Amino acid sequence: MSTTSLPTPDHAAELRSAMLAAGFTADGLLDLLGAPAYAALARSETVPALRATRGGGDGPLATLVRLFLLQQPVPYVHAATAMPVEAALADGWLRREGDEVHATVDVRPYGGPDGEDWFIVSDLGCAVGGAGGIGSREEGVVLGVGGASTTLAGITVRTPVGSALDVGTGSGIQALHATRHATRVTATDVNPRALGFTRLTLALSGAPEAELLTGSLFEPVGEATYDLIVSNPPFVISPGARLTYRDGGMGGDDLCRTLVQEAGARLNPGGYAQFLGNWQHVEGEDWRDRLRSWVPRGCDAWIVQRDVQDVTQYAELWLRDAGDHRTDPEEYAQRYEDWLDEFEARKTRSVGFGWITLRRTDAAEPSIVVEEWPHTVEQPLGEAVLAHFARQDYLREHDDAALLEARFVLVEEVVQEQVGSPGAEDPEHVVLRQNRGMRRATKVDTVGAGFAGVCDGSLSAGRILDAIAQLMQEDPVVLRDRTPEAIRMLVEQGFLEPVATPGQKPAP
Known part of the structure; x- marks a missing residue:
């Protein structure tokens, strides 16, 4: 494990002030570098940014x-005009070699959801790429912000809570977000260096301090419970545990399974737990059933599979992440063999990636939705997550008869598309499509399209169906009997x- 000492946050406030005064922010980077060079940083490519700063x-x-x-090293005199350089040297943010100074850590400007100017502190080279991007394969390397981090931050429910827990905090991105709406934030990690980076991230971002605890999964917090639990865990399914930030050290997808199964007992009533994860697609087993079996008692769940890779694609992705493709060809081939041997032994044919959200309800009949949605979505989705579970509550409380008595409105951003051959009198099918949130699309029949189009809240579902039955010369009893399933969907x-x-409390 890396033993490189970390800076202290003693003068973080002064350093933060200097960075803000210089315009070292997400917006400032975009202005200085330009959109192409700024976007290249997200792909771990620094050459365009180096060229842009030469002209700066x-x-x-x-x-x-x-x-x-x-x-890049810079002259001491230039650094002295940009920051309190002696304080930065004393605290360990910089080291001096002759007339030049070098950074000891990566610092990446990161824009908060309400325009906050934050900074993510990580190991050198890791603010703009994975371990492979810097050729580092040290076990304890701590990465900066990446696509997985921002995905989890975007789907997280952001209602005010008393307590939040970030399991496997890394450089502290999720803990930083949680400080905006949680009275008390706890962050844990098996890697003590990660907790050190989290402390620096919070201090340099001007955020409140968090409780920082060392240990695996829920072990450090004992029996404590929380209103919100988030985790971007080391979910990679790999042979062994070479890199702490990504390899969980348990066999197969056991780490993600354990995290999900143990989360239920750590949630306060009504609390949410939200994770990213990988899961195996095992020969002879439905992956949906596998994930349903993970859901702890007393919790509703919404699990969305966003991507699936066959085992060769998956192995290549993470071998490259570790920089193994740059090693000796024979060593690379052996590591590749090790990955495939591991998958073969577990009868794994592919690996899924996605989001897992739990809500503790203690309901007698929990709602467990496991679905695949690989299409584009609109982040942030925290409000969409809240709305999903509110709808589950509503449907759980309303049987078919109650649905027919209820009134509905078509959601504002939904549009209707008709698909058919050019010149055809009638469409082959009708699609309802959302333009926000999950951006779902679903086929509906003539009755479904007509029903949705008329829903403006003025008539009950049953009365609308009776009118449609009359227009289509169908038996209204039959139509009432077969349509609630479509309404429910x-x-x-x-x-x-x-x-x-009138007289009822508003529906969720």
């Missing part, structure tokens, strides 16, 4: 970018919203 002269912003984000997927009748 020796100003404070260009100096900070080259020093902390691009890991449209409500569950967010195409229709229930409307409260």
